[in-house]
Amino acid sequence: MLPGRSRTRPPRVFLRFLARRFVALVFLGLGITLVAFLLTNLVPGDPAAANLGQRAIEDPAAVASFRERYGLDKSLPEQYGIYVWRLAHADLGESQQARLPVTQELGTFIPATAELALLSILIAVVVGVGLGILAAIRQNRLTDHLLRVLSLTGVSMPTFWLALVALYVFFFRLAWLPGTGRLDPQFSEPRHRTGFFTIDALLQGEWATAADAARHLVLPAVVLALYNIGLLTRYTRTAVLEVVNHDYIRAARAKGIPERRVVLRHVLRAALPAVITVIGLAFANVMTGAVLVENIFAWPGIGQYAYRSATTLDLPAIMGVSLFVAVVYIVVNFIVDVLYGVIDPRIRVA
Amino acid sequence: MTLLEVEGLRVKIRTEGGEVTIVDGVDYAVEPGQVFGVAGESGSGKTISVLALLRLLPRGATTSGRALYGGRDLLRLSGRALRRVRGRELAMVFQDPLTSLHPMMTIGRQLSEHVRIHEGLSRRAALARASELLAEVRIPDPKRALEAFPHQFSGGMRQRVAIAGALATRPKLLIADEPTTALDVTVQAGILRLLDRLRRESGLSVILITHDLGVMSSIADHVSVFYAGRIVESGPPPELLSAPRHPYTRALLDALPHPEAEGRGELQAIRGLPPSPRNRPPGCAFHPRCAYATEASLEQVPLLRPVGERRLLACHVDPFAPGP
Numbered sequence: 001m002l003p004g005r006s007r008t009r010p011p012r013v014f015l016r017f018l019a020r021r022f023v024a025l026v027f028l029g030l031g032i033t034l035v036a037f038l039l040t041n042l043v044p045g046d047p048a049a050a051n052l053g054q055r056a057i058e059d060p061a062a063v064a065s066f067r068e069r070y071g072l073d074k075s076l077p078e079q080y081g082i083y084v085w086r087l088a089h090a091d092l093g094e095s096q097q098a099r100l101p102v103t104q105e106l107g108t109f110i111p112a113t114a115e116l117a118l119l120s121i122l123i124a125v126v127v128g129v130g131l132g133i134l135a136a137i138r139q140n141r142l143t144d145h146l147l148r149v150l151s152l153t154g155v156s157m158p159t160f161w162l163a164l165v166a167l168y169v170f171f172f173r174l175a176w177l178p179g180t181g182r183l184d185p186q187f188s189e190p191r192h193r194t195g196f197f198t199i200d201a202l203l204q205g206e207w208a209t210a211a212d213a214a215r216h217l218v219l220p221a222v223v224l225a226l227y228n229i230g231l232l233t234r235y236t237r238t239a240v241l242e243v244v245n246h247d248y249i250r251a252a253r254a255k256g257i258p259e260r261r262v263v264l265r266h267v268l269r270a271a272l273p274a275v276i277t278v279i280g281l282a283f284a285n286v287m288t289g290a291v292l293v294e295n296i297f298a299w300p301g302i303g304q305y306a307y308r309s310a311t312t313l314d315l316p317a318i319m320g321v322s323l324f325v326a327v328v329y330i331v332v333n334f335i336v337d338v339l340y341g342v343i344d345p346r347i348r349v350a
Numbered sequence: 351m352t353l354l355e356v357e358g359l360r361v362k363i364r365t366e367g368g369e370v371t372i373v374d375g376v377d378y379a380v381e382p383g384q385v386f387g388v389a390g391e392s393g394s395g396k397t398i399s400v401l402a403l404l405r406l407l408p409r410g411a412t413t414s415g416r417a418l419y420g421g422r423d424l425l426r427l428s429g430r431a432l433r434r435v436r437g438r439e440l441a442m443v444f445q446d447p448l449t450s451l452h453p454m455m456t457i458g459r460q461l462s463e464h465v466r467i468h469e470g471l472s473r474r475a476a477l478a479r480a481s482e483l484l485a486e487v488r489i490p491d492p493k494r495a496l497e498a499f500p501h502q503f504s505g506g507m508r509q510r511v512a513i514a515g516a517l518a519t520r521p522k523l524l525i526a527d528e529p530t531t532a533l534d535v536t537v538q539a540g541i542l543r544l545l546d547r548l549r550r551e552s553g554l555s556v557i558l559i560t561h562d563l564g565v566m567s568s569i570a571d572h573v574s575v576f577y578a579g580r581i582v583e584s585g586p587p588p589e590l591l592s593a594p595r596h597p598y599t600r601a602l603l604d605a606l607p608h609p610e611a612e613g614r615g616e617l618q619a620i621r622g623l624p625p626s627p628r629n630r631p632p633g634c635a636f637h638p639r640c641a642y643a644t645e646a647s648l649e650q651v652p653l654l655r656p657v658g659e660r661r662l663l664a665c666h667v668d669p670f671a672p673g674p
Contacts, residue, residue: 251451253436256436
């Protein structure tokens with residue numbers, strides 16, 4: 001008997017599942033702002049003392065007017081309210097370095113990183129998952145052993161070192177690929193629409209620019225992907241091996257379904273949730289943690305921005321970056337959760 | 351004409367402790383429309399011996415002997431020929447319906463996928479077939495069931511779905527490995543009635559593996575009792591179960607509870623444990639647990655020989671032979 005059939009029809013169950021996840025997302029987001037806010041307030045040091053000159057400090061009126069101007073005379077809950085209010089209006093304040101709104105700066109740096117991260121994770125998923133499946137179906141044979149060595153190497157090599165080696169070999173020695181930046185100097189940046197140079201140039205019909213932007217992406221994207229390829233190979237192998245001995249896989253074989261289809265449809269589907277978790281984390285990681293690689297390849301992304309803001313103690317910018325990092329993780333988690341639900345119907349009800 | 355003829359089937363599996371013989375020379379024949387029962391304790395090689403027929407053994411297993419089906423040796427088929435036999439002519443139902451259906455695929459998909467592969471039906475036609483099959487195994491509201499996932503069904507219903515899936519291509523032989531073991535007694539009866547009906551209506555042959563002799567007596571036409579990778583006794587269930595000849599079969603029957611016979615003594619457990627395939631005793635593998643063992647039992651493997659009509663026995667002693 002189907003228990004409560006009318007209730008468990010897929011679309012409605014799925015909408016409710018989505019709604020639940022979304023509510024969780026909102027609360028998580030609020031929690032993050034609270035933590036970020038409290039942490040900045042816990043930092044020892046007086047903004048007035050840090051920003052006002054020696055003489056103004058000694059003038060109570062100047063200090064008071066400074067405090068009033070930045071809302072520091074208000075109670076902590078009030079300050080938090082203002083912070084959230086401004087956040088809701090996409091106001092992250094002004095960076096002290098460039099005197100530009102932090103949102104505007106993030107708007108130019110994030111797409112550069114996103115373009116790189118998306119390509120990199122695409123490479124990592126295609127290669128890593130593929131090799132993981134291969135290793136699993138060749139378990140304990142030569143291919144598997146070779147892949148184990150390769151993936152361990154990929155995971156253990158420091159990425160910044162790989163970046164330097166790649167730059168030396170493919171740019172300096174072989175000159176196959178451009179070294180740094182997003183475009184060669186003779187090209188001008190395509191008009192910003194998505195902020196992805198390849199896509200923007202294609203939209204403008206500037207084929208040469210698009211090709212050059214793509215060539216600039218290759219080295220940093222591959223270097224960033226290597227670690228994740230190793231990681232995904234290992235995780236996919238394990239996940240696949242956990243699934244292949246299940247009766248339902250044996251049942252699929254017993255039905256005469258071709259082996260390739262058994263692996264790609266039946267096995268992979270069951271192994272996917274575990275793999276997707278790793279893909280999500282890997283993506284969040286390259287979105288937010290590519291500081292060294294971006295610096296080596298002079299890639300004007302969020303990693304560089306974070307580095308610059310941190311070295312100049314640009315607090316609004318640092319808070320902006322922190323918030324961005326938090327948002328990336330929350331959103332990626334949300335997407336991973338939703339994908340679980342798409343893949344595994346049992347999760348929708350739970 | 352015999353549907354399946356198995357001769358000298360041996361299965362060895364490589365393990366860390368060396369090669370282990372799981373199935374040690376098994377012969378039997380399955381006739382069309384027959385329910386062929388395979389009985390025995392867990393570890394006796396029942397399941398491995400049928401997995402070998404479909405070439406579903408784990409990696410590292412080697413098979414020898416012959417399994418003739420329609421003039422072809424199943425143990426030598428490969429690639430395309432194997433896939434055409436699998437799921438099209440021979441189908442399998444597994445012990446645990448909770449794990450033998452893919453948890454993340456709809457019932458409709460699981461029932462129609464191999465039909466489409468084997469018979470080249472369109473998606474729509476294959477789903478229509480799947481829905482008929484579900485009706486045939488008495489799943490209520492088959493159309494809706496096609497869109498459901500396995501976890502939305504009870505165990506008994508899932509086993510029905512698994513049977514429907516196995517029968518989707520109208521195979522001639524269904525291998526059912528303990529299909530009722532994981533189910534309630536009342537649900538068990540339903541599944542057995544279903545198998546019996548299918549056999550009568552469509553001439554399906556069934557290899558039914560079970561350790562439950564009660565199940566055997568209710569449905570099987572012929573029973574083979576496995577012990578330590580060999581058949582020790584076989585015959586039609588009424589005679590075999592009422593007058594067992596092998597001490598092991600008798601011990602198995604004595605270990606059965608008889609709720610209907612009041613106050614008729616205690617259950618007799620078989621003393622000792624079944625031997626592990628790693629160190630099977632020489633001679634008759636049952637001799638360490640057997641009260642009737644003789645010198646011969648210790649030294650020579652008893653061969654399966656005919657004793658009376660349609661009955662075979664592998665015992666040197668034959669302590670329960672009918673008197674002269």
